[in-house]
Amino acid sequence: MGVPIRVEVNGRVYEHTVEPRLLLVHYLRDVLGLTGTKVGCDTSQCGACTVLMNGLAVKSCTVLAVQADGAQITTIEGLAKDGELHPLQQAFWENHGLQCGYCTPGMILAAYDLLQENPNPTEEEVRHGLEGNLCRCTGYHNIVKAVLDAAQRMREG
Amino acid sequence: MRAVGSSIPRLDAWQKVTGEAPFPGDIYLPDMLHMKVLFAGRPHARIRHIDVSRAEQAPGVVAVLTARDVPVNEYGLILPDQPVLCGPGSAKEGADVVRFVGDQVALVIAESEAQAEAALALIDVDYEDLPVVASVEEALRPDAPRVHAHRESNLLHAYRIRRGDIERGFEAADVIVEATFRTGFQEHAYLQPEAGVSYVDEDGRIVVITAGQWVHEDRQQIAHALALPEDRIVVRYVGIGGAFGGREDMSVQIILALAAWRLHQRGIRRPVKIVWSREESIIGHHKRHAMVARARWGATRDGRVVAAQVDLVLDAGAYAYTSTKVLGNATLTCVGPYEIPNVWVDARAVYTNNIPGGAFRGFGAPQGHFVAENMMNRLAEALGMDPVELRERNILREGSILPTQAPVPPGCSMPEVLTRLAEEAGWRRDPEKGWQAPPPLPPGDPCQDPERPCTSLEATPGPRLRGRGLAIAYKNVGFSFGFVDECHATVELHGDAAIERVVVRHAGADVGQGAHTVMAQMAAEVLGVPLDKIELVVSDTAKTENSGSASASRMTFMAGNAIQRAAQEALRLWHEEERPAVGHFRYIPRPTTPYDPETGRSDPNITYGYVGQYVEVEVDPETGHVALTRVISVNDVGKAINPQLIEGQIEGAVSQAFGWAVTEDFRVVEGRPLTDRLSTYLIPTIWDSPLNIQSVILEIPDPQGPFGARGMAEMPFIPLAAAIVAAVRDAIGVWIDELPLTPERVWRALHRPAEREGGT
Numbered sequence: 001m002g003v004p005i006r007v008e009v010n011g012r013v014y015e016h017t018v019e020p021r022l023l024l025v026h027y028l029r030d031v032l033g034l035t036g037t038k039v040g041c042d043t044s045q046c047g048a049c050t051v052l053m054n055g056l057a058v059k060s061c062t063v064l065a066v067q068a069d070g071a072q073i074t075t076i077e078g079l080a081k082d083g084e085l086h087p088l089q090q091a092f093w094e095n096h097g098l099q100c101g102y103c104t105p106g107m108i109l110a111a112y113d114l115l116q117e118n119p120n121p122t123e124e125e126v127r128h129g130l131e132g133n134l135c136r137c138t139g140y141h142n143i144v145k146a147v148l149d150a151a152q153r154m155r156e157g
Numbered sequence: 158m159r160a161v162g163s164s165i166p167r168l169d170a171w172q173k174v175t176g177e178a179p180f181p182g183d184i185y186l187p188d189m190l191h192m193k194v195l196f197a198g199r200p201h202a203r204i205r206h207i208d209v210s211r212a213e214q215a216p217g218v219v220a221v222l223t224a225r226d227v228p229v230n231e232y233g234l235i236l237p238d239q240p241v242l243c244g245p246g247s248a249k250e251g252a253d254v255v256r257f258v259g260d261q262v263a264l265v266i267a268e269s270e271a272q273a274e275a276a277l278a279l280i281d282v283d284y285e286d287l288p289v290v291a292s293v294e295e296a297l298r299p300d301a302p303r304v305h306a307h308r309e310s311n312l313l314h315a316y317r318i319r320r321g322d323i324e325r326g327f328e329a330a331d332v333i334v335e336a337t338f339r340t341g342f343q344e345h346a347y348l349q350p351e352a353g354v355s356y357v358d359e360d361g362r363i364v365v366i367t368a369g370q371w372v373h374e375d376r377q378q379i380a381h382a383l384a385l386p387e388d389r390i391v392v393r394y395v396g397i398g399g400a401f402g403g404r405e406d407m408s409v410q411i412i413l414a415l416a417a418w419r420l421h422q423r424g425i426r427r428p429v430k431i432v433w434s435r436e437e438s439i440i441g442h443h444k445r446h447a448m449v450a451r452a453r454w455g456a457t458r459d460g461r462v463v464a465a466q467v468d469l470v471l472d473a474g475a476y477a478y479t480s481t482k483v484l485g486n487a488t489l490t491c492v493g494p495y496e497i498p499n500v501w502v503d504a505r506a507v508y509t510n511n512i513p514g515g516a517f518r519g520f521g522a523p524q525g526h527f528v529a530e531n532m533m534n535r536l537a538e539a540l541g542m543d544p545v546e547l548r549e550r551n552i553l554r555e556g557s558i559l560p561t562q563a564p565v566p567p568g569c570s571m572p573e574v575l576t577r578l579a580e581e582a583g584w585r586r587d588p589e590k591g592w593q594a595p596p597p598l599p600p601g602d603p604c605q606d607p608e609r610p611c612t613s614l615e616a617t618p619g620p621r622l623r624g625r626g627l628a629i630a631y632k633n634v635g636f637s638f639g640f641v642d643e644c645h646a647t648v649e650l651h652g653d654a655a656i657e658r659v660v661v662r663h664a665g666a667d668v669g670q671g672a673h674t675v676m677a678q679m680a681a682e683v684l685g686v687p688l689d690k691i692e693l694v695v696s697d698t699a700k701t702e703n704s705g706s707a708s709a710s711r712m713t714f715m716a717g718n719a720i721q722r723a724a725q726e727a728l729r730l731w732h733e734e735e736r737p738a739v740g741h742f743r744y745i746p747r748p749t750t751p752y753d754p755e756t757g758r759s760d761p762n763i764t765y766g767y768v769g770q771y772v773e774v775e776v777d778p779e780t781g782h783v784a785l786t787r788v789i790s791v792n793d794v795g796k797a798i799n800p801q802l803i804e805g806q807i808e809g810a811v812s813q814a815f816g817w818a819v820t821e822d823f824r825v826v827e828g829r830p831l832t833d834r835l836s837t838y839l840i841p842t843i844w845d846s847p848l849n850i851q852s853v854i855l856e857i858p859d860p861q862g863p864f865g866a867r868g869m870a871e872m873p874f875i876p877l878a879a880a881i882v883a884a885v886r887d888a889i890g891v892w893i894d895e896l897p898l899t900p901e902r903v904w905r906a907l908h909r910p911a912e913r914e915g916g917t
Contacts, residue, residue, distance in 0.1 A: 035183035036176020038398075040348040041435040045835035048348055076176035089174035093166050096801045099809065100669025101173030102180060102348040102398035127843045134835070136346050136399050137669050138805055139812030140843040141850065 005069040009034065010078025018065045024058075025049040027065035028075060036076035036105045040134070047133030050106035051075050057113035059132070076105035079112070087153040088112055088146070097146030099137035107133050111147045119155055123148065160681035160688055161864050164801035167674045168693075169667070173396075180396040181367045182352035182432045189354065189428040190219055192416055193273035195263040195280055196440060197243060197255035200510040200828025201287040201304070204244045204253050204262065208281040212265060215279050217272030219425060222264040224252055226419055228384035234374070234406050236477040238305065239513075241382050241411050244282075254287070256304055256475035257512050258829060259440040266416055266429055289828045293449060293470045293507045304475060304508035311508040313473045314481040316488040318502040318560050318757030326464030326499030330455025332539040333464075334532060338452065339895040340524050340878070342472075342823035343445035343517055343816070344832075346840045349398020350438040355413035356428035357421040362699075363390050363414045368397040369404045370666050371706035376698045378407055379414045387698075390414065394696040400668035401813070402516030405708055406478050408442050409433065439833045443478050443515030444823065446471040446506075448524040450491065454532045460542050460550040466501040467491045467528055471514060471521075473506040478515035480506040485638050485752065489761055490525030492560050493533060494571045494631040495551040500560045502757065510828040516708060518813065519874045522632040527896070530628035530879035535892065544627060544883070545579040545592040553631065561752065563760035568867070570793040570857040571767045575629055578769035578791040581853055582627065597887070598623040598773060621775035621784075626883025628876035629769040633762035634859075634868035635711040639751040642711070642763065643743055645702035646719035648680060648727040650738040656686055656731065662694045664704035665716050670870055671802040672712045678798055679717050679863060683724035702743075710766055710868025713798060717863025719744040746861065764861050767793045768872035770811075774884040781904030783819050783885060785847040788877070792852070795859040795867035804852045807873040812846040814877035819898045820845055 002017035009032060016031060028034045028051065037060060040046035049060040052074035079086040088108050091097065098104045107130065114121060114129030121129065126147045127140075135143060172178035209221040224230055225246035231237040240252035243260045255262065263280050267273035288302040295301055296311040304311055327333060353367030363383070369375050372392040380387040392410070409431050416429040433441060450469040456462045469491050473480040488504040506514075537544040553571045558564055579586075583595035600622050636642040647662040661680045667673040677691040694700050705715060719742050727740030746763045753759060773787035790807050797803050820839045824831040832838035858865025878896055886892050891906040 029183075030185075033185065034176075035179070035185075038180070038349070039182070039432075040350065040398075041835045043435070043834050043836040046348060046435075076174075080175055085171075085174065092174050093170040096164075096166065096805050098167075098170065098173050099671070099805055100348065100397060100399040101169065101178055102396070104173050105176045108174065123848075130843050134348065134840060134842065136348050136401075136813070136840060137809045139808035139810075139841075139850070140846045141808040142805060144843070 003066050005066055007068050007071060007073060009073045010075060020064070020066055022065045023061055024063040024065050024068050025060035028060060034075050034077050038102055038105060040102065045134060047110060048103050048106040050109045050133065052109055052112065055116065057110045076108060079108065088150040091146040091150035091153060095142050095146040095149055097142045103133060103135045107135065107143055111150065115151050115154060119151060121151060160678040161798050164799055165674065165678065165688065167671050168677060169673065178396045180349050180398050181354065184354045184366060184395065186354060186356065186428040189430050190266050190268065191270040191273050192264055192266045192429050192431040193270065193277055194261050194412065194437070195265070195277045196258065196437070197260040197262055198258055199255065199284065199286065200258055201289045202255050202284040203287060204255065204282055205285055206283040207244050207263065209263060211279040211281065212276040215272065215276040217268035218265060218276045219268065220266045220420060220423070221280065222415065222419055227382060227415060229382050232378050232382050232407055232411055233477055234479055235481055239476040241415065251306060257510055259512055261412065264412055264416060266420065290509045291827050293472050293509060296507045296509045304510060313477055313506045313508050314484055315505045316484060316752050316757060318488060318500050319755065320560055320562060321499035323464055323466055323499045323501040327455045329457060329463045331458045332536065333453060333455040334535045334539050335453045336531065336535065336894050338450045338528055338531060340448045340527055341896055342447045342825065343821055344439055344823055344838055345401045345403030345517060346835065346838065347399025347401060347403060350433045350435055351408040351441065352432040353409050353413050354428050354430045355417035357417050357426065361389070363417050364393065365410055365413050366393045366395060367410055367413065368394055369410065370400050370668060370708055371405065372664050372696050372698045373703040374706060375407070375410045379411050382411045383414060383418055391699045394666055397666060397668045400707065401518045402520065402708060403442050405516040405706055406443055435835060436833045439838065440512065440830060443474065443513040445517035446473065446480070446483055446514030446524065450528045452528050452532050454536055456536050456540060458540065460540060460547045462495060462497050462536065462551045464499045465492045465497045469504045469528065471506045472511055473508055474511040474513035475508065476513045478513045480514055482637065483514065483516065483521035486521030486633065487525040489560065490522045491528045493526060493529030494553045494629060496553055496557045497551065497560065511825055512830065518810065519632065519871045520709065522630065522871070522875050523817065523878065526628065526630045526875050527879050530876055531882060534626065534879065534883045543592045543594055545575065545584050548575055548629060549592065561757050561759045561761050566764045568764065568857065568859040570855065571629065571631060573855060573857055574767045574769045574791050574793050577853060577855060578627065578771055578789060581789045581791065581851065582771040598625055619779060622778055622888040623773065623775050624884040624887030625771065625773045626880045626887060627769065627771040628879040628883065630872065630875035631765045631767050632872055632875060633709065634714050634766055635709055635746055635763040636705065637749055637762050638759060639749055641745065642705060642715065643745050644704050644715035644719045645743050646716065646723040647739065647741045648720065648723040650727050650731050653736065656684065656690065659684060659686060659691045660694060661691060661720060662701045663716055663720065664696055664701035665712050666696050666707040668707050670806060671799065672707060672716065675713050675798045675802065676716050676720055679720050680724050683721050684728060710871045713866050714862055714868045715744060717866055721863045764859055764867060766867045766869050766872045768876060770876045770880050772877065772880045772884050774881060774888055776885060776888045776903060778907060781900035781907065783898050783903055785815050785881065786849060788847050788850045790850065790852055790873050791855065792869055792872055793855040793857050793867070794869040795862045796856050796865040797854050798864065798866055800854060803854055803869060806870045807852040808850055810873035811850055811877060812841050814874040815845065815847060816841045818878035818881045818896055822897050822899055
């Protein structure tokens, strides 16, 4: 039996009737076609599906689409504005903060949440903020560098 | 700015930071169907009968395929010993037997993934369980059940090296050390689980879009199983979410092609999509081989290693995959990068009912060097000699003879790597005493040390035992042991008076390492054009020619040699006024030779990459946790085409090797994996990965390499585990012979030495 939901995703309002058990990640990918949000595990370990829900980072594999009813969601597709990359995206690019790129959208959105709360984090605080996101390629080094670099860019506005 | 030698950002970065880069699971085609695999879920059984009638009637189900539907029901990279689908009804002998939990039994194709999954439970399979061969020890018993009934034994392959006179070598030795080593399975755990789509195109070709490491090999194996000519198959890669060797063998490629083809034959012209869950990925593809090795080495008082004897067994699991090749590397490297006059190696790969062993970064060299470098560190201790000094006295150098009795290829830089490593780590060379280590690391409480970067292990404040260790390694670049390596490239120059656009065609896979960026850099360098003029056409069998796989640290070396010459040819034609000017080159490196079955004599490899690593660890005596606090990795890459990509490879390899050495404990009981998800199989997190990695890049040209470059992506994985074991020994005073160094294992070694497992 379907449940009607109304969700604002990347500034656009969607209304759908969804199955109660549909996960937010599958709603985003299969229904809205926003495939930048990835699935890397089934146990909420990897963080590849991280999106912002009402400004906070959530693993969209542990949120039901019906729980997002009335919420504002930001996915990786909604971060760049008018073709201009967000400073986090710019910093991941320039600091080689990615290799295969599969963890990248989730990493960037987890970092977004972190920098909102703490615009000037230490390296240790960056690691704390990203401990729920796995990367198998980079050893995380350049990811930490990218987030610190982005923080500086954002502080300097 | 020169293109080669610059840390330019990767070409695919924009797509990857915006989420636009499509990975196979991101492809949604109109009207597509969804496929699920029925895995055996049991390690050894004969299938008496499969009844799919209930599943076929289930809601949304369009087709159910079994062994009967596979034209040639076999595949395998080196040996076609694996059924595409297990079960009765195909011509393949023994295809009715499942040999590991990940054997595939049936395919359900349905309107939705949920419907396909629901129908799996309606397939009735009548299994007769067979005795499980759970370990190499069991497999090698004379009365062991056979994994492949038509073979004489469970021995898949054996190599040996016989050099000099091993008995006289031991007689000449002043000290002899012995140990038995065990290393575990390792899961690749690339973040993107296997996925893909397939369809039959307007020309009647079967198109498979997926992520792998070698489009042409995938095509060949699909064509073989489907009994179709290769030109009826197109394999194309989109974004590849990590590979590390784990995508070198088939996972979803053949079944995707089979599904599209059979549907087409039934008049159903719809694409098919499959996405594996993490659990399906973990049981569905191979692992790094687990190893058991007994070693006995002897040296003279003056630090000459005079005898090295190793008996090494790899768990090949249920099917061959690349086991014979991995075994070849382990055979060579288990006696290390040293010139030892008397060598005796027996190496075997053995079938069991475990998940198959196969390619994984380092390809046998991590296991081999784990033996060799542990033995060198223990010999140094037994001799009372500095470990750098002992290595230097035995090291492979230019002109040295390998254990296989061929000279090491020109450009051997192992001594330079060792020297630089020792210097960076604070060693000093005394004119009389040789290499001298810096003072020992004192124990300390990291929470009292403001200079030291923190790790999560400080959740329990308190003293830590600190230690340091080092190891070195070498590994082949390119295919080995007589396999003919080749790589094609085509370079097209478009324009009139000036070159306006360059098209580089190359099949090579960018698995995340940045291969495509490096290819464009090398083309731009030869042509003298800016990078933004280069357009890549890649990883598509319909548009590119065979490149060989993205493996064996070979892509920069092979692609570079092909692109460099194709670009030179295109330039020559350009100057002869050809428009467009098209240069093509097929690079074939110098030949290698297989092992002699009796002596192991061979010229095994095209060339090598060289690496040395120094580590510092902290062991928490309360919990047994090992934290890697400092790493120095010295890598000779010949020429750094893109230094920042190289550093990325070093940092990633160190993290992954730390996982193999410490955190990743792949548990299997009676052929059944217990750690089939990321909640139980623990890859390093951002906390576990070492914070302090110093990458030192040497550029000693390889005479065969493009711009002097040699491969490097696997090398920084290889010595780390042995270096960590030495550092833990330095910290706690106990040699641990088994990986991973789990907290329990380390704690027992420290507090309960009499109770330690394995009797070592």
